[in-house]
Each structure stands twice: as structure tokens, then as C-alpha cells.
Amino acid sequence: xxxxxxxxxxxEFTDCEGCQLQVANLGxxxxxxxxxxxxxxxxEIMSEEGQEYDVLVVEGSIASKHDEERLKAIAAKAKVIxxxxxxxxxxxxxxxxxxxxxxxxxxxxxxxxDPVKDAVAAKPIDAVVKVDYYVHGCPIHGPEFVKxxxxxxxxxxxxxxxxxxxxxxxxxxxxxxxxxxxxxLGPITRAGCNSWLPNNGVPCVGCRGLIDNxxxxxxxxxxxxxGLTVEGILDKFTLYCNxxxxxxxxDKEFKS
Amino acid sequence: xxxxxxxxxxxxxxxxxxxxxxxxxxxDVHYLTRVEGHGDITVDVRSGELKECKFKVIESxxxxxxxxxxxxxxxxxxxxxxxxxxxxxxxxxxxxKASEKALGIxxxxxxxxxxxxxxxxxxMDSHVLHAYVLVAPDLLGVKSIMPLVKTHRxxxxxxxxxxxxxxxxxxxxxxxxxxxxxxxxxxxxxxxEKAHLQKLREMMVEARADYAExxxxxxxxxxPSFERKGQYxxxxxxxxxxxxxxxxxxxxxxxxDPQDYLSVIKEEVRDYSxxxxxxxxxxxxxxxxxxxxxxxxxxxxxxxxxxxxxLGLKRPCANTFMNTVAQVVEWxxxxxxxxxxxxxxxxxxxxxxxxLVTMYPKKDQWPxxxxxxxxxxxxxxxxxxxFHDYTVDDHGVVAAANCxxxxxxxxxxxxADMRKxxxxxxxxxxxxEMRLTLEMLARAxxxxxxxxxxxxxxxxVS
Numbered sequence: 001x002x003x004x005x006x007x008x009x010x011x012e013f014t015d016c017e018g019c020q021l022q023v024a025n026l027g028x029x030x031x032x033x034x035x036x037x038x039x040x041x042x043x044e045i046m047s048e049e050g051q052e053y054d055v056l057v058v059e060g061s062i063a064s065k066h067d068e069e070r071l072k073a074i075a076a077k078a079k080v081i082x083x084x085x086x087x088x089x090x091x092x093x094x095x096x097x098x099x100x101x102x103x104x105x106x107x108x109x110x111x112x113x114d115p116v117k118d119a120v121a122a123k124p125i126d127a128v129v130k131v132d133y134y135v136h137g138c139p140i141h142g143p144e145f146v147k148x149x150x151x152x153x154x155x156x157x158x159x160x161x162x163x164x165x166x167x168x169x170x171x172x173x174x175x176x177x178x179x180x181x182x183x184x185l186g187p188i189t190r191a192g193c194n195s196w197l198p199n200n201g202v203p204c205v206g207c208r209g210l211i212d213n214x215x216x217x218x219x220x221x222x223x224x225x226x227g228l229t230v231e232g233i234l235d236k237f238t239l240y241c242n243x244x245x246x247x248x249x250x251d252k253e254f255k256s
Numbered sequence: 257x258x259x260x261x262x263x264x265x266x267x268x269x270x271x272x273x274x275x276x277x278x279x280x281x282x283x284d285v286h287y288l289t290r291v292e293g294h295g296d297i298t299v300d301v302r303s304g305e306l307k308e309c310k311f312k313v314i315e316s317x318x319x320x321x322x323x324x325x326x327x328x329x330x331x332x333x334x335x336x337x338x339x340x341x342x343x344x345x346x347x348x349x350x351x352x353k354a355s356e357k358a359l360g361i362x363x364x365x366x367x368x369x370x371x372x373x374x375x376x377x378x379x380m381d382s383h384v385l386h387a388y389v390l391v392a393p394d395l396l397g398v399k400s401i402m403p404l405v406k407t408h409r410x411x412x413x414x415x416x417x418x419x420x421x422x423x424x425x426x427x428x429x430x431x432x433x434x435x436x437x438x439x440x441x442x443x444x445x446x447x448x449e450k451a452h453l454q455k456l457r458e459m460m461v462e463a464r465a466d467y468a469e470x471x472x473x474x475x476x477x478x479x480p481s482f483e484r485k486g487q488y489x490x491x492x493x494x495x496x497x498x499x500x501x502x503x504x505x506x507x508x509x510x511x512x513d514p515q516d517y518l519s520v521i522k523e524e525v526r527d528y529s530x531x532x533x534x535x536x537x538x539x540x541x542x543x544x545x546x547x548x549x550x551x552x553x554x555x556x557x558x559x560x561x562x563x564x565x566x567l568g569l570k571r572p573c574a575n576t577f578m579n580t581v582a583q584v585v586e587w588x589x590x591x592x593x594x595x596x597x598x599x600x601x602x603x604x605x606x607x608x609x610x611x612l613v614t615m616y617p618k619k620d621q622w623p624x625x626x627x628x629x630x631x632x633x634x635x636x637x638x639x640x641x642x643f644h645d646y647t648v649d650d651h652g653v654v655a656a657a658n659c660x661x662x663x664x665x666x667x668x669x670x671x672a673d674m675r676k677x678x679x680x681x682x683x684x685x686x687x688x689e690m691r692l693t694l695e696m697l698a699r700a701x702x703x704x705x706x707x708x709x710x711x712x713x714x715x716x717v718s
């Protein structure tokens with residue numbers, strides 16, 4: 001980065017804008033960050049828009065042709081692209097609509113009228129543009145965003161944890177949710193959220209996406225203890241995991 | 257709309273010359289800023305007449321209703337809280353209410369108190385964001401809160417403190433505010449700690465000082481005067497200022513059980529908008545803080561009533577811009593009611609046995625057997641009444657779902673307001689001023705466009 005403060009722009013696509021809210025809620029950390037960068041576009045809190053930026057932070061999935069074109073145009077101006085949150089990073093819950101025929105869903109929601117001719121299957125932003133940094137989670141975990149931004153500023157890569165949520169969950173001394181008769185994706189979901197859901201008595205749903213090569217890296221002792229398989233778990237909880245299972249398909253369809 | 261009720265002769269003259277064939281004025285506020293969503297306003301004014309008025313929302317359709325079909329009802333609150341990051345707790349609670357109604361589950365009183373408390377803190381979170389971060393800059397003549405950090409530092413610090421209070425409340429009550437974790441069908445998966453409840457009570461008592469300052473700030477700021485007599489819809493409850501519980505109150509004329517919401521609330525699809533158009537009595541209506549105040553203001557506590565009258569808010573109020581003032585009044589009400597709920601919970605304790613549940617049925621309860629049925633949940637979320645409507649089969653699987661979001665309900669009303677206000681300001685205000693007035697009008701509704709599950713292009717063509 002040059003000596004001048006890098007300019008950071010936030011843009012959102014199809015999503016709930018909750019991840020940007022996590023950023024807005026950083027409070028003191030956000031003010032600290034503004035010492036190092038100029039935020040030139042953050043529509044949730046400001047109405048002026050900067051035309052130039054170095055770092056592009058993108059929230060939301062791509063779910064229409066309009067989204068796709070807009071992302072390409074916005075990305076062309078950026079030096080670094082950060083995917084903010086599950087929708088941008090993996091497609092998030094938006095992927096659930098891909099499990100069913102779009103035509104059929106339009107019919108259910110709108111009947112014979114089709115006001116959304118523009119709609120396409122939901123996909124993560126890296127199906128359209130190259131992404132340099134990923135902040136996973138639905139929503140993102142604030143402290144991880146700060147870490148990622150530090151890496152962006154130093155021009156260093158950020159390493160997303162490769163171990164499963166179980167590791168953090170044990171450090172937090174939670175009772176295993178399998179012991180409570182619940183079904184949890186902690187053994188195959190990448191850590192980094194400080195086991196947010198299990199800390200509050202709720203099973204992990206896999207919002208941060210799967211660990212790399214789950215067959216090799218899953219929390220094996222838990223799987224063995226409860227007689228589970230990676231595929232078995234994946235088929236059971238599809239709120240987010242569908243994203244990664246379908247991933248190969250997106251790549252083929254949209255990157256070529 | 258003018259700031260004074262007496263028309264200024266010079267302005268009238270300018271308007272006359274404008275309508276005498278001056279150049280057309282076209283305003284296109286692309287990507288309406290400082291609203292939580294994706295709005296476009298395009299107003300095309302020719303010869304002083306309003307020809308075209310659009311409130312365009314360029315949010316892609318999200319299909320939550322079809323995503324829900326075929327999923328377990330126990331996943332619904334998780335999924336639907338993702339409709340909106342700003343009113344995530346409201347969606348989660350509405351979803352839980354609809355699910356419980358369908359399944360025939362009646363939660364314990366302590367659970368209800370905790371839900372009301374969580375909902376109050378979300379109203380506070382959203383209202384402070386709207387009043388300080390989105391509206392105050394307009395009233396202080398700047399584009400965003402960023403310049404205010406330098407010029408009005410204590411104001412911004414106060415806003416952050418007030419925001420932080422409700423963020424922290426969300427954290428200790430539900431694990432986090434966006435998206436809440438521990439509130440489940442039938443109860444909570446984790447009981448909030450007593451020490452945290454005590455701390456929250458202390459913080460809330462301290463926050464009274466910040467609230468008093470907030471009231472003074474909004475006393476000083478002049479809101480545009482404007483009037484359009486319209487329709488109002490909100491939940492009403494015989495005993496309290498309704499947020500979590502109540503019947504649908506239509507213009508103070510009739511009360512309808514939420515389960516029968518479709519008998520009064522009509523949805524219509526038009527081919528140019530992915531947002532369904534919603535009407536009551538075949539006409540637009542307003543939901544949100546002003547609607548609640550107009551219909552339920554008599555249920556406010558004495559202190560909140562005093563604040564309302566101090567800020568010039570009188571029932572019934574037909575000035576949409578006053579929605580922000582109604583939010584300020586509600587902030588104080590929520591603060592006081594939260595303090596009394598907290599005191600009750602601290603004094604009596606929370607009945608853990610009755611409140612603690614798991615999010616999903618336990619392993620030995622599979623395959624799942626439930627009652628089949630239909631349940632409608634209606635809750636007052638920051639921007640107005642929210643409906644979730646689920647039909648569930650006897651395996652706890654969602655067969656059909658419908659959600660009606662406050663912003664969807666308000667868009668028709670915003671359009672009606674614009675139709676009234678534009679001829680009033682054409683020729684009186686310059687392009688920039690008009691642009692700001694229209695933006696402010698839209699922002700008064702606090703439109704949460706990302707919320708609107710099926711919103712894409714809303715076009716209003718005259």
C-alpha cells in the first residue's frame with residue numbers, strides 16, 4: 001500500500017447486512033481502524049460515496065444478473081477484495097434456494113406473474129471475481145474482521161483456521177452437545193468464531209463452512225464416540241453446508 | 257411542505273414562474289443512502305406536476321418462504337433471523353411465536369419476560385441507530401455522522417454508548433444481537449446469568465441521563481412540517497404498550513386476531529416489483545413507531561407521555577417525519593419497561609426447569625412427531641408489525657410459509673406521502689433541497705429494505 005491511508009469501500013449484495021452491522025458495532029476498534037484507513041463508502045452509516053478505493057469489502061451473495069454486473073464493475077476499481085460474511089464467502093443461507101427449481105419457487109411466491117426475471121442461482125462472490133481475503137461466518141465474528149484488516153494493511157495473507165470448532169468448544173469447556181442429545185456440525189466446521197453457538201447451548205450449524213478435507217481433518221474422537229460419519233452429518237444439517245457441497249458445480253458453471 | 261405554515265410570497269412567486277414552463281426538474285437519488293437496504297427514489301417532475309414517482313428497491317429476491325418449505329420448523333427461527341441483520345431478534349421472536357402457535361406450545365412466563373426484554377433492547381438498538389446515525393445528520397446539515405465526530409463529539413459518543421447498551425444486552429440475553437442464538441421454540445437454550453442481569457439493570461439506570469440528553473437534542477432539532485391523513489396499523493394490547501403481544505389494530509376501528517391477518521392485510525403481486533404490494537381497506541397504511549404511538553399512546557407510562565408532549569408529538573399525528581420523534585419516545589419507554597422486567601427477574605429468579613430447552617428435538621425424539629397445524633406470529637419490530645405464517649405437518653416439517661415485513665407495508669404509504677409532498681415543494685425548494693427532503697421522507701420510515709424478503713424493483717408510476 002502507498003503511504004497515503006488506503007481507502008476502504010463497503011458494498012453489499014443479496015443479504016441481511018448483519019455483517020456490516022457487526023463492523024459498525026466494533027465501536028472503539030472501528031475508530032482505531034479509521035486511523036489507519038479512510039472509509040469512503042459505508043452506506044449503512046454514511047451518504048457520501050467515494051469514487052476511488054483500494055480495498056473493497058463485499059457483503060452478500062450474488063443472486064441476480066444485475067448483482068453480477070454490478071460486482072464486476074465495482075471490483076474493477078479495487079486492488080484488494082475482501083469477502084465479508086457467509087453470503088459473500090460461501091453463498092450462505094441464500095444457497096438454500098438453489099436446492100429447488102427457481103421457476104417452481106417463483107410460482108409459489110408470485111403465482112403467474114414473474115417480477116424477478118433477473119434472478120439466478122445464488123453464489124459466493126468468488127464465483128464472479130477473485131477474492132483475496134475471507135471473513136467467514138453468519139454473522140462474522142468482529143475480532144476476526146479486525147485481524148483480517150490488519151493483514152490487509154500489512155499486505156500479508158490471512159490464514160483462516162483449518163481446525164474444527166470442537167477445538168475452541170473444548171477450550172471453552174462446554175459440555176459436548178452430542179452429550180445433550182443434540183446434533184452438531186462442530187467436528188467438521190472451520191473454527192474462528194470461538195464456538196459462538198455451542199457456548200450458548202446451540203449446536204454448530206456450519207455457517208463458517210467446512211474445514212478443508214473433512215475426511216482427514218474432522219474431530220475424529222467425537223465422530224467415533226457417537227458413531228457418526230462426515231457424510232452422515234453433512235446430509236443432516238444443510239443450512240450452510242449445501243454451499244460447499246455444491247461448490248464444484250458453481251465453479252464449473254460460473255468461472256469458465 | 258414548508259417549515260412555516262404561512263406561504264412565503266416570494267416562494268409562491270417562484271413556484272408560479274416554475275410552473276410557467278421552467279426547465280424540468282429530474283431527481284434521481286440512486287442508491288438511497290443511510291437506509292439499511294437498497295432503495296432508489298426516482299422522481300420525475302415536469303411543469304410543476306408530478307408525473308412519475310418511484311421508490312425503487314434493487315434488492316434481489318431471496319425466496320425465504322420457499323427455502324423454509326421442507327425444512328424442520330426448529331430451523332425456522334435461525335433461518336428467518338437472516339432476513340434482516342438489524343431486526344434479527346424481531347424476526348427470530350416472530351418465527352418462534354408462529355412456530356409455537358402451530359405446534360401448540362405455550363412458553364413459561366419467565367420465557368415471555370425474557371423475550372419482551374430482548375425485543376425492547378432491539379427497539380432501542382434500532383431506534384438509536386436511526387435517530388442518531390441516520391436522521392440527526394440531516395437535521396444538522398451534514399452527510400453522515402463522520403463529520404459529527406469532530407463537530408459534535410459528545411453527541412456521537414452518547415449515541416455509541418446507547419447503542420452499546422443494547423448490543424451488550426443482546427449479548428448477555430441471546431448470545432448476540434445479530435443473529436440471536438439462545439432463543440428457541442419453548443424457551444431458551446441458555447439462561448442469562450443473574451450477575452449480568454444486575455449489571456444490565458445498572459447500565460440502564462445510568463442510561464437515563466443519556467436519554468434525557470437525547471430528548472433535549474431532538475427538542476432542538478426542527479423536523480419538517482407535513483400532514484397527510486392516512487391509515488395506521490399496529491398491535492394493540494389491553495394492558496400494555498404492545499410490542500410482543502396483542503391484536504391487530506386497524507385505525508383504532510377494529511381488532512383482529514393475528515391468526516386472521518389475511519382478512520385485513522392484502523398482498524398483491526405486480527409484474528414490475530418483486531415486493532408484493534400490501535394494503536388495508538384497499539389503501540396504503542403506515543406501520544412503525546408513529547403508528548404504534550397513534551394507536552397505543554394511551555398505554556405509555558406517565559414519563560413517556562410527558563416526553564411525547566414535550567417534543568410536540570400529539571395523537572393522532574399525521575406528520576410522517578415525526579416517526580423519528582415517536583422512536584425517541586419509545587426508546588425511553590423501552591428503557592423504563594426493561595428496568596422493571598429486569599427487577600422482576602432479579603427478584604424472583606428465572607425458573608430454569610421451565611425455561612431451559614434444546615434448540616432441536618433430542619436424539620431419542622427422532623423421528624420427530626408433532627402436531628400438524630398453522631400458526632401466525634405477529635410482533636411489533638422496530639419498523640412496525642411483522643408477520644410470519646407457517647403451516648407444519650405432523651413431522652415438524654414446514655409445508656408453507658409467508659412473511660410480511662414492515663418495510664413492504666410502508667412502501668405504499670411512502671409513495672402516497674411523496675405524491676402529496678412533491679407538488680408542495682416544487683418551485684419552492686431547489687433541486688438539492690428537494691432531493692434532501694425526499695431522502696429525509698424515505699428515511700423517516702427507517703426503511704429496512706434488506707428485510708423485505710421478496711423485494712427487487714418497486715416502481716410507482718403515476
